[in-house]
Amino acid sequence: MAKEYKGRVVVPGNVQAEALVTHTGFNTLANLKTAGSFLNRKGVLQDMNNPEIYGKLMPGKALCLPETIGSTTGGMVLYCASVMGVGPSCMLFSKKADTLAVAGAVLTANWSEHPIVLVDGLGEEFLQEVKEGQMITVRDDGTVIVEDE
Amino acid sequence: MILNEELLSVQRGEQGEAMRKVLNTLVMYGEAFGAERMVKITGSMGHAVIGTGSMTWGPVFDLMDELIAGGALPKQSFTTDPRGVEPHVPMSLADRVMFKVIFSNQKRMEKEWQRMGIKDSNAYTCTAYMSEVGNIPEYGDILGWAESSAVSYANSVIGARCNRNSGILELMSNILGYVPEFGLLTDEGRKAKWIIEVKCERLPEPQLLGSAIGFKCIEDVPYIKGLDRWLGTELTQRVKDYLKDMGAASASNGSVGLYHVENLTPEAKKFGEDLILEDAQVFVIDDAEIERVKASYPNPWQEEGEAQLAFAGCPHFSCEQLQDWTERLMNGLEEHGRDKVTVQTIFCAAPDVIRSFKTRFPLYYDRLSEMGVTVSSLCPLSYTSNPLTDKIRIITASNKLRYYSKARFYSEKELVDILTGGRTDG
Numbered sequence: 001m002a003k004e005y006k007g008r009v010v011v012p013g014n015v016q017a018e019a020l021v022t023h024t025g026f027n028t029l030a031n032l033k034t035a036g037s038f039l040n041r042k043g044v045l046q047d048m049n050n051p052e053i054y055g056k057l058m059p060g061k062a063l064c065l066p067e068t069i070g071s072t073t074g075g076m077v078l079y080c081a082s083v084m085g086v087g088p089s090c091m092l093f094s095k096k097a098d099t100l101a102v103a104g105a106v107l108t109a110n111w112s113e114h115p116i117v118l119v120d121g122l123g124e125e126f127l128q129e130v131k132e133g134q135m136i137t138v139r140d141d142g143t144v145i146v147e148d149e
Numbered sequence: 150m151i152l153n154e155e156l157l158s159v160q161r162g163e164q165g166e167a168m169r170k171v172l173n174t175l176v177m178y179g180e181a182f183g184a185e186r187m188v189k190i191t192g193s194m195g196h197a198v199i200g201t202g203s204m205t206w207g208p209v210f211d212l213m214d215e216l217i218a219g220g221a222l223p224k225q226s227f228t229t230d231p232r233g234v235e236p237h238v239p240m241s242l243a244d245r246v247m248f249k250v251i252f253s254n255q256k257r258m259e260k261e262w263q264r265m266g267i268k269d270s271n272a273y274t275c276t277a278y279m280s281e282v283g284n285i286p287e288y289g290d291i292l293g294w295a296e297s298s299a300v301s302y303a304n305s306v307i308g309a310r311c312n313r314n315s316g317i318l319e320l321m322s323n324i325l326g327y328v329p330e331f332g333l334l335t336d337e338g339r340k341a342k343w344i345i346e347v348k349c350e351r352l353p354e355p356q357l358l359g360s361a362i363g364f365k366c367i368e369d370v371p372y373i374k375g376l377d378r379w380l381g382t383e384l385t386q387r388v389k390d391y392l393k394d395m396g397a398a399s400a401s402n403g404s405v406g407l408y409h410v411e412n413l414t415p416e417a418k419k420f421g422e423d424l425i426l427e428d429a430q431v432f433v434i435d436d437a438e439i440e441r442v443k444a445s446y447p448n449p450w451q452e453e454g455e456a457q458l459a460f461a462g463c464p465h466f467s468c469e470q471l472q473d474w475t476e477r478l479m480n481g482l483e484e485h486g487r488d489k490v491t492v493q494t495i496f497c498a499a500p501d502v503i504r505s506f507k508t509r510f511p512l513y514y515d516r517l518s519e520m521g522v523t524v525s526s527l528c529p530l531s532y533t534s535n536p537l538t539d540k541i542r543i544i545t546a547s548n549k550l551r552y553y554s555k556a557r558f559y560s561e562k563e564l565v566d567i568l569t570g571g572r573t574d575g
Contacts, residue, residue: 010181025367025403025404027552029553030552030553033203033205033534033553034205034534034536035205036205037204037205037251039251039536048447048449048555049446049447049552051447067367067368067404068404069367069368069401069402069403069404070297070400070401070404070552070553071198071297071401071553072198072295072296072297072300072313072314072315072316072319073198073199073295073315073316074315074316075315075316075317075318076198076199076206076209076315076316076317077316079208079209079212079317080205080206080207080208080209083208084205084207084208097181098313098368098404099178099182099312099313099314099315099332100313100315100404102178102181102182103178103314103315103317103318104315106174106177106178106181106318107174107315107317107318109177110170110173110174110177111170111174111212111215112208
């Protein structure tokens with residue numbers, strides 16, 4: 001049975017995407033610094049410090065996470081990845097989203113044709129329950145529906 | 150968000166479409182954190198995080214062009230992060246060609262920065278707050294900076310107020326002259342959720358202590374107790390350098406943008422334990438925890454063997470650190486009967502700091518060259534984004550560099566031992 005969660009909308013949108021889950025901070029620069037270039041056309045995640053998602057594909061995924069960490073290039077790296085078609089379709093935070101993630105999503109909403117939908121405050125249970133590969137539907141009122149595997 | 154008359158005019162488009170979009174972006178950003186107003190930037194200079202014309206950042210440079218074309222230019226001069234490479238750094242032809250490709254936007258970016266009013270061509274460093282560079286905010290200044298280590302330093306060591314702004318957002322803040330008021334700009338946002346008790350036998354190396362703090366606190370503010378035993382209560386250059394390196398490490402393993410050090414950093418001296426939230430958690434860092442953190446780093450090398458390249462100075466060294474590391478190498482080489490370092494080594498510092506080092510310590514500068522050390526103002530993180538370096542065995546004592554590259558981490562002492570022939574692993 002599908003499970004429904006309700007979060008706070010930072011960048012609204014209706015999206016359906018496959019879940020990619022990290023239970024520790026997502027280091028945006030370490031993961032996506034070459035994404036979209038000839039060095040990493042497919043958008044493979046490259047943070048060796050995060051074995052849970054290292055080597056997995058980013059494009060179009062519903063990234064489920066507690067927060068982003070690391071360099072303050074984070075927001076602009078998300079913006080670049082999104083413009084080049086290798087960013088996540090949405091970012092779903094268990095906690096309140098951090099400044100760098102919000103910056104990235106806000107930049108895409110105001111300066112590109114590919115906004116990253118961002119919903120936060122979904123709660124610890126959301127991150128504990130959601131599994132990689134599950135289909136996720138996000139509605140523009142902040143409802144997040146996680147389908148059965 | 151309530152806007153003043155100046156910003157309402159921007160919102161009505163009276164300063165052009167680009168400015169209107171800049172304002173809307175910053176308002177949306179601030180509202181996500183409950184900001185109710187925009188506050189004026191009071192620092193005399195900005196600091197940006199983009200110093201490398203990376204090929205993957207084309208969309209950023211397109212956006213900068215759009216801003217320039219729309220007349221949306223920074224209100225004040227600024228410094229920015231280091232360039233990715235410099236011509237005098239020894240490298241193979243293949244490396245040189247690859248750098249041309251991966252930094253193909255470098256000239257474009259530098260031209261854009263010039264049009265936007267960058268301080269000067271030496272303004273490329275992550276430590277613009279060094280006295281030689283001169284981008285030094287005052288206590289209490291409101292800033293719109295980016296660069297995690299610089300934000301951490303400005304907040305913690307200087308007592309200025311700055312959120313961990315992203316690249317582009319820092320530029321837009323500088324263009325508007327305002328930032329949304331929330332988080333580390335507020336008294337409440339500067340209070341500590343963690344009490345870190347340092348109970349090591351001796352002063353831990355800053356990069357390792359910062360690393361342990363970053364892992365634990367993630368984005369929260371720590372109040373650190375016990376460091377004044379070794380660091381004292383005055384912000385000497387040696388102490389500031391220690392805090393610079395500690396803060397950079399905690400901002401890369403986690404996203405710590407502000408820390409207070411009991412009896413040492415300005416707000417801790419002024420407000421003491423009033424800075425600690427009532428429900429703050431306590432975490433003890435002892436020698437075992439430092440060792441555990443170091444042992445937890447992944448081994449990034451594809452093949453074992455002797456190290457081929459070493460970096461120190463990430464974040465960029467101060468003049469005093471250049472002096473100190475020169476002495477460490479000279480002493481180590483003398484002890485082990487060698488003339489040159491065992492591994493090609495690059496020390497990194499701001500262009501203005503290097504110039505000052507050359508002037509103040511000309512013999513040391515020459516000595517470094519004789520020992521086989523190149524002094525450069527490049528950014529090791531950007532340098533190691535060259536895919537050819539993936540196959541090179543790089544060593545460093547920088548947590549930030551080891552996080553973002555395939556460099557293997559050694560403590561400062563271990564690194565000096567390897568470079569001077571005191572140990573052969575690495």
